[in-house]
Amino acid sequence: MGDEELVQLLTPEGQRVEHPDYTSSLSNEKIFSMYRDMVIIRRLCNESTSLQRQGQLALWAPIQGQEAAQIGAGRALNPMDFTFPTYREHGIAWSRGVPPANMLRLFRAVSNGGWDPYTYRHSVPTIVLGNQVLNAVGYAMGIQRDGAEEAVMTFFGDGASSQGDVLEGFVWAASFNAPVVFFCQNNQWGISTPMSTQSKVPLYRRARGFGFPGIRVDGNDLLAVYEVARTALENARAGGGPTLIEAYTYRMGAHTTSDDPTRYRVEAEVEVWKHRDPIERVKALLVHEAHTTQAEFEAVDAEAEELALQLRVDVLAMGRPDPITMFDNVYAEAHPLIDEGRREMVELGISGGSH
Amino acid sequence: MATTTMTMAKALNEGLRRAMEKNAKVLIMGEDVGKLGGVFRITDGLQKDFGPDRVVDTPLAESAIVGTAVGLAIRGYRTVCEMQFDGFVFPAFDQIVSQVAKLRKRSDGAYTMGLVIRLPFQGGIGAIEHHSESPEALFAHTGGLRVMACSTPNDAYWMIQQAIESDDPVIFCEPKSRYWEKGEVDFENPPAGLYDAVVRRPGTDVTVAGYGSTMKTILRAADTAAAEGVSLEVLDLRGLSPVDTATLVESVSKTGRLVVVQEAPVHASIGASIVADVTHRCFYSMRAPGLVVGGYHIPYPPTRIEEDYRPTVDRILDAVDRVMEFD
Numbered sequence: 001m002g003d004e005e006l007v008q009l010l011t012p013e014g015q016r017v018e019h020p021d022y023t024s025s026l027s028n029e030k031i032f033s034m035y036r037d038m039v040i041i042r043r044l045c046n047e048s049t050s051l052q053r054q055g056q057l058a059l060w061a062p063i064q065g066q067e068a069a070q071i072g073a074g075r076a077l078n079p080m081d082f083t084f085p086t087y088r089e090h091g092i093a094w095s096r097g098v099p100p101a102n103m104l105r106l107f108r109a110v111s112n113g114g115w116d117p118y119t120y121r122h123s124v125p126t127i128v129l130g131n132q133v134l135n136a137v138g139y140a141m142g143i144q145r146d147g148a149e150e151a152v153m154t155f156f157g158d159g160a161s162s163q164g165d166v167l168e169g170f171v172w173a174a175s176f177n178a179p180v181v182f183f184c185q186n187n188q189w190g191i192s193t194p195m196s197t198q199s200k201v202p203l204y205r206r207a208r209g210f211g212f213p214g215i216r217v218d219g220n221d222l223l224a225v226y227e228v229a230r231t232a233l234e235n236a237r238a239g240g241g242p243t244l245i246e247a248y249t250y251r252m253g254a255h256t257t258s259d260d261p262t263r264y265r266v267e268a269e270v271e272v273w274k275h276r277d278p279i280e281r282v283k284a285l286l287v288h289e290a291h292t293t294q295a296e297f298e299a300v301d302a303e304a305e306e307l308a309l310q311l312r313v314d315v316l317a318m319g320r321p322d323p324i325t326m327f328d329n330v331y332a333e334a335h336p337l338i339d340e341g342r343r344e345m346v347e348l349g350i351s352g353g354s355h
Numbered sequence: 356m357a358t359t360t361m362t363m364a365k366a367l368n369e370g371l372r373r374a375m376e377k378n379a380k381v382l383i384m385g386e387d388v389g390k391l392g393g394v395f396r397i398t399d400g401l402q403k404d405f406g407p408d409r410v411v412d413t414p415l416a417e418s419a420i421v422g423t424a425v426g427l428a429i430r431g432y433r434t435v436c437e438m439q440f441d442g443f444v445f446p447a448f449d450q451i452v453s454q455v456a457k458l459r460k461r462s463d464g465a466y467t468m469g470l471v472i473r474l475p476f477q478g479g480i481g482a483i484e485h486h487s488e489s490p491e492a493l494f495a496h497t498g499g500l501r502v503m504a505c506s507t508p509n510d511a512y513w514m515i516q517q518a519i520e521s522d523d524p525v526i527f528c529e530p531k532s533r534y535w536e537k538g539e540v541d542f543e544n545p546p547a548g549l550y551d552a553v554v555r556r557p558g559t560d561v562t563v564a565g566y567g568s569t570m571k572t573i574l575r576a577a578d579t580a581a582a583e584g585v586s587l588e589v590l591d592l593r594g595l596s597p598v599d600t601a602t603l604v605e606s607v608s609k610t611g612r613l614v615v616v617q618e619a620p621v622h623a624s625i626g627a628s629i630v631a632d633v634t635h636r637c638f639y640s641m642r643a644p645g646l647v648v649g650g651y652h653i654p655y656p657p658t659r660i661e662e663d664y665r666p667t668v669d670r671i672l673d674a675v676d677r678v679m680e681f682d
Contacts, residue, residue, distance in 0.1 A: 118462070128453040131422065133422075139426035142426065
């Protein structure tokens with residue numbers, strides 16, 4: 001990377017490095033628990049890819065390579081903060097407490113969402129690029145009106161950074177000093193579109209032009225992501241306004257299970273990033289600083305394995321929804337066309353009755 | 356019954372004021388809605404009385420006006436978004452169709468999309484391009500949205516309040532050419548339910564239904580037709596999605612003839628949909644196929660010639676003649 005403006009607290013080799021503005025506040029116990037999160041979410045992600053390959057999911061969007069970015073940001077949130085994700089924020093969802101099976105309801109195509117957003121303070125997935133950024137800014141404007149000490153974090157990628165909604169969100173957040181943190185995971189590729197097509201300047205530098213701070217953090221460095229996210233969230237809660245965080249990372253796998261990255265990127269590039277693996281460097285740190293034992297690491301692997309098997313069981317148990325449920329929750333109030341649709345479905349014998 | 360005479364613009368202003376007084380969660384957002392009171396002065400004086408946090412002058416970005424209103428709705432606020440003109444709603448179309456219409460479903464009912472998007476629509480004010488359009492069918496076609504249009508000051512006063520109180524998102528169409536026409540407003544008694552069609556003039560020969568700006572034109576046509584011995588039953592649809600089919604069916608079952616009048620292009624429109632639906636439901640009582648009088652399948656024309664595009668009394672009477680000729 002060789003970018004002097006990149007915030008890094010842990011090298012790919014697992015060595016701590018100093019930074020003038022950020023110092024890791026994490027105890028070894030907390031680092032270990034976040035290591036556990038990363039291992040589990042990677043294992044669940046791999047299980048999901050397998051489930052898709054076996055025809056059990058319509059699609060899967062893997063996060064391999066982005067575990068530190070998501071667990072670092074997710075664990076920096078306060079319980080009352082609210083998050084607005086894309087479809088790839090499985091690590092954020094995990095840190096908000098969303099059960100893994102719920103994350104897969106969308107990809108099993110039995111739901112357009114998957115969980116109660118208020119229970120987990122984590123909104124439902126947004127697939128149209130950038131829409132959620134404006135929704136997040138609006139939610140932050142609500143926090144301001146309530147006088148609450150809460151913040152919003154919204155997620156998007158390097159691809160969505162070209163969307164008007166993202167840039168309008170920057171304008172509004174700046175104008176209204178909204179308590180929102182824009183967390184951009186720059187994983188270098190928007191399906192086949194390289195970063196160089198999205199922006200001629202590093203993404204974090206865009207923030208300056210909008211009138212708020214932008215920070216580039218090593219997205220594969222758990223310690224740095226956590227500190228940068230925590231600081232930006234605290235600043236937002238205290239009325240300091242928005243921050244853009246560019247987590248500089250890499251999508252190790254395909255965009256989704258429908259993608260074939262060998263058609264547009266070279267293996268050598270992937271090899272370079274393999275040496276920057278977000279989990280391995282934390283493991284190295286834990287070994288030489290916390291003297292975490294092999295048995296302790298194996299216990300995490302075993303737990304991840306168990307969760308993956310449970311996920312498989314839960315996903316396979318998700319049957320086809322009763323077709324009549326397609327009419328549920330379209331409107332809050334009675335609607336004649338909804339009633340008509342339900343009636344027709346029953347008359348045709350497609351469904352047994354109203355839900 | 357205490358009534359007051361006022362313009363539709365003033366009635367909307369009073370309705371918004373009352374909604375804001377009743378519920379502290381009601382906000383107004385839009386371009387120039389605060390200090391200026393909106394380019395049509397619909398929100399005149401509201402920022403002075405409710406403050407800049409509730410009547411928000413926004414940066415000039417329609418997608419953001421709607422997109423942030425979505426986030427505010429998730430937080431429990433009810434935002435009335437003003438789109439300055441019909442032709443400027445399209446930057447917000449993505450948020451309206453992809454998020455406003457779908458988030459309740461996607462969240463399994465957890466989110467209430469209580470927001471209103473006010474749309475000054477239709478032509479007749481001699482404006483330049485993008486200021487005279489009728490995009491209502493685009494929204495009526497989208498499940499998850501509700502669409503309505505007011506045509507009188509009294510309806511404007513009541514319907515805007517009902518729209519704000521609705522737990523569903525409402526596209527609220529206001530006929531800008533009628534903003535400055537006066538009518539009686541009854542502050543005590545709401546005239547009808549939010550989506551109920553209303554019979555403006557009873558008749559026996561042809562049901563002529565319309566909404567927004569076309570209502571006044573239809574009523575004038577009904578006067579002329581009456582002088583010629585043809586009795587028109589004039590229906591104000593008010594609800595465009597859903598449409599009050601029951602009231603339409605009742606009327607057409609009686610008259611046997613239907614003409615729908617709109618400014619929007621006819622193809623794939625509200626009128627086209629209504630004619631198909633009513634034909635299906637009233638086939639055996641109909642004495643002629645239904646007709647739609649509307650705009651042509653073109654971009655809205657330069658307004659020096661807009662009166663040859665918008666439905667006129669003559670074009671409505673021509674359609675009435677054509678459905679009467681079937682006997």
